Amino acid sequence: MIDTKVYRTALLMFAVALGAAAVACDPSSQASEAEANDQFVKVVNVEVAPIALTDFTAYIRLTGEVEALNDVIALNDVIVSAEESGVIERLFVEKGALVRKGAAIAKIEDLVLSAQVQEARAAFDLASERYERQRRLWEDEQIGSEINYLEARYQAQLQEARLEFLEARLERTVIRAPIPGVFDERYVDAGEMVAPGTRVARVVEVDRVKVTGGVPERFAAAVQPGDTAQISFEVLPEEVFLGQIGFVGSTVDERNRTFQIEIVIDNPGRLMKPQMVANVLVAQSRLQNVVVVPQSAVMRTEDGYEVYVVGEQDGAEVAVTRAVRLGPTYANQAVVEEGLAEGDRLIVRGQQLVEVGDHVQVVDSKR
Numbered sequence: 001m002i003d004t005k006v007y008r009t010a011l012l013m014f015a016v017a018l019g020a021a022a023v024a025c026d027p028s029s030q031a032s033e034a035e036a037n038d039q040f041v042k043v044v045n046v047e048v049a050p051i052a053l054t055d056f057t058a059y060i061r062l063t064g065e066v067e068a069l070n071d072v073i074a075l076n077d078v079i080v081s082a083e084e085s086g087v088i089e090r091l092f093v094e095k096g097a098l099v100r101k102g103a104a105i106a107k108i109e110d111l112v113l114s115a116q117v118q119e120a121r122a123a124f125d126l127a128s129e130r131y132e133r134q135r136r137l138w139e140d141e142q143i144g145s146e147i148n149y150l151e152a153r154y155q156a157q158l159q160e161a162r163l164e165f166l167e168a169r170l171e172r173t174v175i176r177a178p179i180p181g182v183f184d185e186r187y188v189d190a191g192e193m194v195a196p197g198t199r200v201a202r203v204v205e206v207d208r209v210k211v212t213g214g215v216p217e218r219f220a221a222a223v224q225p226g227d228t229a230q231i232s233f234e235v236l237p238e239e240v241f242l243g244q245i246g247f248v249g250s251t252v253d254e255r256n257r258t259f260q261i262e263i264v265i266d267n268p269g270r271l272m273k274p275q276m277v278a279n280v281l282v283a284q285s286r287l288q289n290v291v292v293v294p295q296s297a298v299m300r301t302e303d304g305y306e307v308y309v310v311g312e313q314d315g316a317e318v319a320v321t322r323a324v325r326l327g328p329t330y331a332n333q334a335v336v337e338e339g340l341a342e343g344d345r346l347i348v349r350g351q352q353l354v355e356v357g358d359h360v361q362v363v364d365s366k367r
Helices: 004-025 027-039 111-140 146-171
Strands: 043-050 053-068 086-091 104-108 174-176 181-186 201-204 208-216 228-233 236-248 258-266 277-294 299-301 304-313 316-330 333-338 345-349 359-365
Touching (some): 043 304, 053 316, 053 333, 111 146, 208 277, 277 316, 277 345
Parallel strands (some): 043 359
Antiparallel strands (some): 043 345, 053 277, 208 258, 228 236, 228 277, 236 258, 277 333, 304 316, 304 345, 316 333
């Protein structure tokens, strides 16, 4: 026996198939389908950013190192060293202490020099008295000879110079800090013998420091003394320091093709310490009233670069391509020197999905 439910289902499916075939053969139905296809238009959602003129600064990024501004052993040529021979009698400053400029650091035993100074002072006093008497006799009373008068004067001058020389040597038995800073290290102890040039101590100026770094040679024309620089440190994420380039090297290191610069900056709170690694940004170029776009909106072509903007065609918004010429770039931003004008609506998201002439729908605008 034939299942009536199965039979009815088969008849229904056969009828549907015949109807579909009849519709397919009907010319009027084919025309309706073609008309529907003509009405279908591809529309792409995009985000745009209106072009406006703005200022732009490009930076050179490099790695530097902190050095003390006078990280040297000082007195002679900023080197704290002995200028007289003798035994270190006393040290006045403990390691790590702050010292002011001119503060006494150490004292060299001065018994011999003190005695020589006293002897020279007595000889000068005697020579001065003789000269004064000879001067009165010669100038006021015309007694004696001129040669005696001159000998007395020159002898007094000679003794005065000898006294000043010995007093200066006596003064140098006190070794003083030539700069304000931290008494960072000492190289001698009390009782040790020193000679002129013997290193005694190290004084580091910490209120101001310098950051040194190497700039690639291709930026040689862009970096000048007096330019400003931003300094930051990974260990001090909240701090950004500003300084000026005080020195620009005149030669290029043949090993890494860089030239040296030095940036002098204040060190408030003495946060920066010698040998710390610094991130340095040196302003390469400063431009005003230029077109700046995200680098992600720019696409490379065989002939250069292009961007998409929103234009109009038959009353609809469509994607339009523009060839552009780029200028300086920094931090994912690029200067467009040619190809865009103020007021253009640049497609900044969805540009990879559109082609020239595609209809677009602006879903968001970046201000």
